Amino acid sequence: MLAAIPYTTFPELPFGLRTFGLMVALGVLIGARLGSDYAERFGIHREDTYRTGTLMVLAGIIGSRLTWVATHWEDVKSNVDGTGFARLVDYVVESAAIWKGGIQFAGGFIAAVLVGWPMFRRWATVQRWHVLNGYVYGLTAGVAIGRIGCYSVGEHFGRQSDFFLATRYEGGAVRESSLGDVPLVKGMVFHNTALYEMLLLALLFVIMTAMIWRARRAGHELKPVTLVALFMLYVGVERFLLDTLRVNDERSLGLTGAQWMSLVMVPYGLWLLLRTRPKLAKLVGEDGRELEADVSLLSASDEDAEASAEAAPDEVAPPDDAADDTDDEAADDEADNEPEPEPAKAEDDEPEEPEEPEESDEADELAELEGSAEAEEPAEPVEVSEPEDTDEPEETEADEDAEEKPEREARPVEAVEAD
Numbered sequence: 016m017l018a019a020i021p022y023t024t025f026p027e028l029p030f031g032l033r034t035f036g037l038m039v040a041l042g043v044l045i046g047a048r049l050g051s052d053y054a055e056r057f058g059i060h061r062e063d064t065y066r067t068g069t070l071m072v073l074a075g076i077i078g079s080r081l082t083w084v085a086t087h088w089e090d091v092k093s094n095v096d097g098t099g100f101a102r103l104v105d106y107v108v109e110s111a112a113i114w115k116g117g118i119q120f121a122g123g124f125i126a127a128v129l130v131g132w133p134m135f136r137r138w139a140t141v142q143r144w145h146v147l148n149g150y151v152y153g154l155t156a157g158v159a160i161g162r163i164g165c166y167s168v169g170e171h172f173g174r175q176s177d178f179f180l181a182t183r184y185e186g187g188a189v190r191e192s193s194l195g196d197v198p199l200v201k202g203m204v205f206h207n208t209a210l211y212e213m214l215l216l217a218l219l220f221v222i223m224t225a226m227i228w229r230a231r232r233a234g235h236e237l238k239p240v241t242l243v244a245l246f247m248l249y250v251g252v253e254r255f256l257l258d259t260l261r262v263n264d265e266r267s268l269g270l271t272g273a274q275w276m277s278l279v280m281v282p283y284g285l286w287l288l289l290r291t292r293p294k295l296a297k298l299v300g301e302d303g304r305e306l307e308a309d310v311s312l313l314s315a316s317d318e319d320a321e322a323s324a325e326a327a328p329d330e331v332a333p334p335d336d337a338a339d340d341t342d343d344e345a346a347d348d349e350a351d352n353e354p355e356p357e358p359a360k361a362e363d364d365e366p367e368e369p370e371e372p373e374e375s376d377e378a379d380e381l382a383e384l385e386g387s388a389e390a391e392e393p394a395e396p397v398e399v400s401e402p403e404d405t406d407e408p409e410e411t412e413a414d415e416d417a418e419e420k421p422e423r424e425a426r427p428v429e430a431v432e433a434d
Contacts, residue, residue, distance in 0.1 A: 019204045024169040024187030038164030043072050046157025053149030057303055067134045071127040078126025082119040121276040141305050144239035151246040155220045162213035173206025173260035182207040195262035206260045215253050236303030240292040247284025251277040
């Protein structure tokens with residue numbers, strides 16, 4: 016034998032604190048905090064993870080205790096003699112006295128999953144597996160701390176061994192007073208599976224922490240299911256092997272309850288690692304969130320383009336008929352905006368009465384006046400075809416001036432004719 020770890024139980028701490036109960040409570044608090052911190056990075060509110068985690072922890076504690084009582088009924092002792100109602104109540108109290116030690120991981124794990132699964136279905140698939148990643152991360156730390164409580168009260172003993180991590184019993188109250196059929200006495204060296212599991216789970220927690228830290232340092236998050244698959248494989252193998260060392264557990268067909276659970280955990284972990292994880296990895300980005308739901312992947316220009324397209328859906332090329340109507344309206348507007356031709360200014364507003372011309376020059380003067388009036392008359396606006404359903408354009412000021420001008424210019428001619 017290379018070495019042996021001196022082992023004395025310490026079920027009670029100063030101020031009357033029970034070591035087992037304190038370690039279980041501390042493991043629950045630390046595990047819940049770690050799980051909620053992890054899930055919060057993926058959009059799950061801390062209150063939701065605490066609420067779900069609390070219910071799962073309560074279910075796990077009750078399930079683990081009931082499983083232990085069912086498989087260790089001979090260790091549940093009543094302090095009341097007789098067979099009356101008082102003795103029955105005392106058995107119930109002793110069965111619930113978890114602070115004295117006595118839980119079974121397999122029953123607690125199954126009960127927690129059964130209670131938590133309906134709550135997980137409220138979340139999207141990717142979020143659900145991220146939350147489970149956080150829960151198994153916290154669970155690893157919590158169970159490792161809880162195993163300190165098991166170590167303190169003296170339970171989960173294995174067979175005698177000279178292994179260098181084996182413990183040498185030096186005294187103290189224990190939950191298991193024998194190693195199988197051999198009574199426990201001082202100086203015995205044996206496998207202490209509570210110590211082994213505490214060390215192995217602490218190693219798993221370090222591995223998980225390193226994976227998370229390395230991924231975040233590289234600028235991304237772990238893919239969904241990663242930690243869950245690792246937990247199933249690691250704990251399934253670890254627990255199956257450790258239970259082969261135990262000598263005080265009840266067995267069915269040669270296997271403990273935890274070993275039967277391990278036979279399910281390992282294949283399920285392989286399925287998650289080889290089938291589920293690759294599928295979910297295609298649905299998430301570097302930040303671990305679903306690509307379809309991550310609006311930050313859109314650039315600002317894309318968002319502006321989409322907003323303008325929604326705000327002005329009618330801004331499309333007009334049909335041919337609408338284009339013709341648009342051209343006609345543009346022509347009308349251009350004609351209306353043309354500068355009005357300046358009328359020829361007369362020397363006086365009312366022309367003076369001309370002197371009496373000679374009879375020989377009367378015809379020439381009349382022709383000259385008529386020619387000047389025609390030259391000064393503005394050109395008629397070009398008629399533009401308009402759609403049938405449009406109203407006739409109103410008469411412009413240029414047209415009114417064009418009608419009034421010949422009348423003003425014709426007045427000297429009438430005066431000449433009158434003479």
